[in-house]
Amino acid sequence: MDSSLVYEILLRMRHDELFDYCVDITAVHYPKREAQFDIVYILYSFHHNERVRIKTQIKDGEHLRTAVTIWETANWLEREVFDMFGIVFDGHPDLKRILMPDGWKGHPLRKDYPILQQDQEWVKINLGIESGQ
């Protein structure tokens, strides 16, 4: 669905359709597409015992509105998406890296980030070695 509608739809899912448990928020990178990223929200409802996936596509550099105001659990999940893909969530209370160290360059789960790549400069400054490999 259109990325500008996501917040409204999530809000509806939470309050009208009673999807009260946000299982996961994640992203998939398709570098060849114009809208490079799929953002996937996995929701579960305790009332209906049902799970749904809500997907949207966004371009590189496009922002999304945060879901922290709807589900508190979105806090760390969105931070991880930001850390791994560099997707910015507007209105997030504390959007910073969560698994990678602060100051790391690059977003590892993007497809254009090779598996052996690392932030050489960061490694040199913080670990005092030329290469971690």
Next chain:
Amino acid sequence: MTDSTRTDYLDLDTKDETFLDATELVLNMGPQHPSTHGVLRVILKLDGEKVLGTECVIGYLHRGVEKIAENRTYAMFNPYVDRMDYVAAVSNGLGYCEAVEKLLSVEAPPRAQYLRVILTELCRIASHQVWLGTHALDIGAITPLFYCFRDREEVLKIFEKYCGARLTTHAFRIGGCIYEAYEGFEQDCKKFCDAFLPKLDEYEELLTTNRIWVERTKGVGILNPEDCIALGVTGPVLRASGVKWDLRKAQPYESYKDFDFEIPTGLHGDTYDRYLVRIEEMRQAVRIIRQAVDGLPQGPIMAKVPKVIKPPVGEVYHSIEAPKGELGYFIVSDASTQPYRIRVRPPSFVNLQALDKMVRGLLVADVVAVIGTLDIVLGEVDR
């Protein structure tokens, strides 16, 4: 040797009001701290000994499992999942194999499903034993640790006999199981069940009515059901708050619908209730193992799966009830031999987020108890 008259590090000309009158103190706990169960760093904001707020710093054990997955074939990635929650490796493998099977639209044969259930439930017991031992040790009771590890050894022996590994087992394959139950497997499981229940009573004798234990855990780290759901907390932590929800019953996978078992729940959502819930879960696991061993069907243990696994284009989300909570795998396939994307939804990562809410207003010593009761494994938090 310290020189008590040394004052050059103090600026005596200006009165240091921030230090003397400060009511807030920032204290760093971890990452090298025995009670953080690995490399978890918690920054505590304190007023005296009262916790005003916390911030978790994680990622010290980040190995990029999801990135590795994109560069391995489906079968090659299977052993990696064991290294996430290394205390409950069998459950991780089960979740992954089932997710790929769902993607391939195959189902493991009945005998494999029963074997999987037996091993997963044994694994649940082993995981809860590690939790109980370390949690009690954190609070100051040393004996349960020895009792738990002694009895966990029996589970590990069964794993070792079954698949040759004790910890990171790689017991299951996509499509079923690769190993047939060894000679005497059923007897070993039954023997373990018979011997384990009295041992469980022993643990309870040590702790359940122990005054120190009760005072350190009752009313500590309370989570009400609404907060649990908002924070996405699952597993025994959620059930201790009174929400009767277990994926084995809510959306049965494998052969769990064949077995008769209860979902224990708590009333108050405090550390003591979480303890009782996990103890009862071990009893229920024994019940499941006994039923599964008695009903173990004959037949093949491997479904027809192509040698080279190439699932059709598509995506799948599958989750199981791991000992720590909902463990989910979101797999995107582009019809090649390697997964396009694998996302692991780790229960520990999400549960750890509740720490801040649970410890506000408590003492520093209670933070240790609450980290223990959340039952996190940093290998899974950081992946």
